[in-house]
Amino acid sequence: MMLALSNLTVRRGDCPVVDRVTLTVGPGEFVGLIGPNGAGKTTLLRAALGFLAHEGESSLARLTPRERARAVAFLPQAREIAWPVDVETLVALGRAPHLGRAMGVEDRAAVERALQRMGLEGYRARVATALSGGEQARVLIARALAQETPLLLADEPVAGLDPESQIRAMQVFQDLAAEGRAVVASIHDLGLAARHCTRLVLLARGQVVADGPPAAVLTAENMAAVFGVRVFYAETPEGPVVQPLGVTR
Amino acid sequence: MSYRGLLAALGALVTLLFAASLLVGPAALGFTESVVALLTGRGEAVVLVMREIRLPRALLGLMVGAVLGLSGAAMQGFLRNPLAEPGLIGVSSSAALGAVIALQTGIAAAFTLALPLAALAGAALSVLLILGLAGPRGGALALILAGIAISALAGAGVALVLNLSPNPFAAMEIVFWMMGSLADRSMVHVALAAPFMLLGTLMLLTLGRGLDALTLGEDAAEAMGVRLGRLRLVLIFGTALSVGAAVAVAGTVGFVGLVVPHVLRPLVGARPSRLLPAAALGGAAMLLAADIAVRVIAPDRDLKLGVLTALVGSPFFLHLIWRMRRLEA
Numbered sequence: 001m002m003l004a005l006s007n008l009t010v011r012r013g014d015c016p017v018v019d020r021v022t023l024t025v026g027p028g029e030f031v032g033l034i035g036p037n038g039a040g041k042t043t044l045l046r047a048a049l050g051f052l053a054h055e056g057e058s059s060l061a062r063l064t065p066r067e068r069a070r071a072v073a074f075l076p077q078a079r080e081i082a083w084p085v086d087v088e089t090l091v092a093l094g095r096a097p098h099l100g101r102a103m104g105v106e107d108r109a110a111v112e113r114a115l116q117r118m119g120l121e122g123y124r125a126r127v128a129t130a131l132s133g134g135e136q137a138r139v140l141i142a143r144a145l146a147q148e149t150p151l152l153l154a155d156e157p158v159a160g161l162d163p164e165s166q167i168r169a170m171q172v173f174q175d176l177a178a179e180g181r182a183v184v185a186s187i188h189d190l191g192l193a194a195r196h197c198t199r200l201v202l203l204a205r206g207q208v209v210a211d212g213p214p215a216a217v218l219t220a221e222n223m224a225a226v227f228g229v230r231v232f233y234a235e236t237p238e239g240p241v242v243q244p245l246g247v248t249r
Numbered sequence: 250m251s252y253r254g255l256l257a258a259l260g261a262l263v264t265l266l267f268a269a270s271l272l273v274g275p276a277a278l279g280f281t282e283s284v285v286a287l288l289t290g291r292g293e294a295v296v297l298v299m300r301e302i303r304l305p306r307a308l309l310g311l312m313v314g315a316v317l318g319l320s321g322a323a324m325q326g327f328l329r330n331p332l333a334e335p336g337l338i339g340v341s342s343s344a345a346l347g348a349v350i351a352l353q354t355g356i357a358a359a360f361t362l363a364l365p366l367a368a369l370a371g372a373a374l375s376v377l378l379i380l381g382l383a384g385p386r387g388g389a390l391a392l393i394l395a396g397i398a399i400s401a402l403a404g405a406g407v408a409l410v411l412n413l414s415p416n417p418f419a420a421m422e423i424v425f426w427m428m429g430s431l432a433d434r435s436m437v438h439v440a441l442a443a444p445f446m447l448l449g450t451l452m453l454l455t456l457g458r459g460l461d462a463l464t465l466g467e468d469a470a471e472a473m474g475v476r477l478g479r480l481r482l483v484l485i486f487g488t489a490l491s492v493g494a495a496v497a498v499a500g501t502v503g504f505v506g507l508v509v510p511h512v513l514r515p516l517v518g519a520r521p522s523r524l525l526p527a528a529a530l531g532g533a534a535m536l537l538a539a540d541i542a543v544r545v546i547a548p549d550r551d552l553k554l555g556v557l558t559a560l561v562g563s564p565f566f567l568h569l570i571w572r573m574r575r576l577e578a
Contacts, residue, residue, distance in 0.1 A: 049472060069474030080466035082329035083519040096462050097474045143465065147473070 001026055002151040002182045003048065003072075007056035010040075010047045010206075017043045019206035020056065025151070025184055030177040032193035032214075033186040035203035036227055041186040042077055044203065045153050049074055069097030073147035077155035077186075079140055081128050087139050088124040091115060094146030114146035117172050134161045141169060145176075152176065154185040158192065170196035190231065194218055194242045202226060214240060224248045252523055255516055259530035263311065266537035270307035271299065273544050305436045310537040312439070313431070313499045316446050316491035318532020319525060321506025322513075323453045326460035326521035327484050328389045331514070331569070334507040335492045338392065338485060339375045339399030344496035345427055346403040346410075347371025352423050353410045364426075365441055365497035372493025375399050376485060388467060392481065429500035429555025431540050442494040449491025450529070452483050457522030464521065502555045504562025505532050511569060 003025040010018040018040045025031055033041050047054045049072065050061030060072055073094065081090065091114055095107040115121050118138045123131070128139055141157055152173070158166045166189070173183040174196050187193045193200055193214065200217040202210040204226045210217040215235070223231040229244045250258070272283060276298045286295035287304065320335035328337075336342065351357040351367035382395035407427070414420040459480040462470035471477055495502070509531040510524055517523035536554075539561070543552040 046468065051468065051471060065471070065474045065476055069472065072472070074469065074472035076466055076468040076472075078466055078468075080329075080464075080469070082464045082466075083514070083521065085464065085519045089518060089520060090464070093461060093465060093473070096458060099458075140465070143469075 001059065003184065004059040005048055005057065008044070008047055008058055009055040010043050010052050011055075017206050018047055018054070021203075021206070021208055023201065023208065023211070025182050027150070027180045027182055028177050028198070029182045030173050030196065030198045031182070031184045032197035032200045033184060033203060034188070034190065034193055034200055034217075035186075035209075039203040039226075040206040041203055042155055043206075045074070045155055045184070045186065049153065066097060069147070069149075071149055072151040072153055073144040073149045075140060075144045075152070075154040075157050077159075079133070079136055081136060081140070084127045084129040086124065087120060087126050087128050087131075087142075088115070090128045090139055091120075091142045091146050094143040094148075097147065110148050111146050113148075114142040117145055117175075118142040119168065134165055137161055138165060138169070141172070145172070150181050152181070152183045152185075154183065156186050156188065158185075159188060166192060190218065190244065191242045194233075194240045218242055250516065252517060255527060256530065259527060259534060262534045263530055263537065266534055266541065267307050267311055270310055270537050270541055271303050273541050274298070274303055275544075275548055301435065302433075305434050305439050306431050306540065307537070308439050309431050309434050309442070309498055310540045311533045312442060312446050313495040313502065314505060314533040314536025315529040316450060316495050316532070317502065317505040317536065318509040319450060319453050319529040320488045320492050321532070322510035322521070322524045322528035323456055323460065323484055324488065324506070325510050326456070326524065327463065327481070328393065329463060331511055332507070334504075335488055336400070336501075336503070336506070338379055338396035338488060339403060340372050340489045340492050341496050341501050342400045342403035342407070343375030343378075344368040344372040344493045345501050346406045347374075348426065348497065348500070349407050349410050349423050352426060353414060353419065361435070361437055362441055365438065365494075368497035369445070369493050371403070372489050372496070375403070376489045379485060392485075425553065426500050427555075428553035429502040429558075430543075430551075430553050431499055432551065434498060438498045442498045445490045445494035449487045449489070449494070452487030453491065454525055456480060456483060456487070457525055460521035460525075500553075500555060502536065502558055504558045504566070505535055508562050508565050509535055 001024055005021055005023045008018055008021045009016050021044060035041055046052050048058045048060055050058060060068055063071060092103065092111045095110060098107060118141055120138060120142055128136060137160060144152060158169050161169060170192055173185060176183055177198060197214060199212065200214050201208055202217050202222060209226055210222050218231065218233055223229055228247055228249045230246050230248055232243045232245050234241050272280060278295055278298065282295055283299055285291060287299040290296050317335060324333045324335050324337060325331055347370050348364050348368040351364045357364040378399050379395045382398065383391040411420050411423060459475045462473045462475045467477060510528045513527045513531050514524055517527050539557050540554055543554055543557050546552060
């Protein structure tokens with residue numbers, strides 16, 4: 001098991017923001033975390049990592065910081081790059097938890113694999129802060145990939161990317177899962193989530209409302225109750241197609 | 250230029266300026282004469298000038314400049330802000346308050362080390378305050394706000410002491426001390442400050458990797474195994490030890506900790522870990538150069554070091570703001 005949460009609860013004041021979430025994620029899974037704004041997706045991810053005071057259990061929060069950094073990579077929602085470092089240096093930061101005294105052969109190879117997966121070989125020497133927002137997002141995903149952990153937690157990794165980059169990033173996450181690793185990513189685009197994730201977890205007011213294969217989660221009832229929208233859903237030869245059509249409330 | 254090349258060049262510059270600092274002064278000594286006196290101890294008056302006046306001055310310039318540059322680079326790396334400087338957490342102003350109280354009460358005149366010890370006590374107090382205010386954990390913002398509050402409080406304390414000073418001469422002494430200077434310091438000052446500065450420097454130099462990871466923000470750094478709470482503690486104590494000791498022996502010398510990391514950042518590929526040693530060398534070079542300049546520009550007017558660094562530093566600061574605005578536009 002790569003991630004095991006049991007009755008995870010986070011309170012802001014008295015109000016639970018994440019409410020008794022129980023969840024296990026195993027190898028080969030690409031879990032899409034969906035839910036409206038304020039449903040507690042970010043809080044759930046941060047609490048699972050042990051960054052927030054919580055009740056209940058998270059398998060990651062029990063690890064020491066160094067063990068955790070080798071078990072899970074985290075891609076925060078805020079895409080922060082504080083200094084104008086070059087792309088290769090930035091991606092190499094992901095090797096920090098594995099580093100001995102300096103970058104070794106294996107570290108360089110990992111950076112190379114990450115750059116390749118995200119199609120960034122041509123960007124190596126570019127200054128990261130001078131790239132466009134979407135390019136920065138891809139560089140930051142590469143940084144998390146370079147950490148080469150069994151589990152990747154990503155908070156809205158594809159928001160703001162162009163369609164090609166979105167699909168490519170989702171395919172990278174799919175590939176990771178196919179290789180026996182696991183990915184948990186919060187995603188707002190229901191269409192992308194339905195097509196690429198192996199499993200969806202629907203969160204509303206901090207609680208898990210539905211958990212299962214995309215078709216079982218994206219039901220008309222769930223969509224109306226949680227998002228307040230009518231959704232078109234069809235299985236096509238090209239895979240499931242999901243499109244929100246209108247609001248129901 | 251490669252990183253090693255840059256460090257070597259900065260090292261050579263510091264060595265050169267250190268030597269120059271030993272050779273510049275009101276006592277007109279010949280080059281050979283001074284070097285021989287310094288190294289062998291032959292020639293009584295010359296030995297006195299070299300070993301008791303110029304050597305401590307050059308050493309303090311080196312040490313104070315290095316810790317100001319280093320702590321400035323560490324502070325900027327931690328806060329991820331190029332406008333941060335070591336005085337931001339209130340250590341400098343609190344150390345100054347301690348020194349000013351020592352001057353006011355007259356204990357500074359009682360024995361040589363009273364003033365620096367009072368300044369160190371002020372710095373120590375500010376650390377306790379900042380940890381109390383910003384909490385054991387907590388982000389960069391809490392630290393900045395606590396630092397501003399402490400600086401304001403210490404500034405008010407200094408103003409109060411000046412306000413209540415018994416006569417204009419006492420006030421003048423305080424004002425002059427606060428301008429920062431390396432003149433008339435002895436090896437006793439060097440010996441007092443050195444252990445604190447060394448310990449602080451070693452602490453700050455361990456922060457490189459953590460600061461590198463912080464480039465991606467606090468959450469990402471924490472997820473990469475950085476213990477943020479510990480990093481912050483080491484930063485605060487390292488800065489307090491080294492900057493507190495610097496203020497204790499040299500008064501408040503501004504702008505070195507702000508300007509030096511900023512100038513060197515592009516030359517190290519903007520990596521915080523590489524900036525730390527470079528900024529230490531750069532700070533030493535800047536302060537040695539400034540201290541030589543005050544002796545050359547106005548040999549008989551006792552131009553204060555802090556005045557000069559501020560005179561050079563603030564136009565640079567304006568330039569920095571102007572350039573940032575242009576880049577953001």
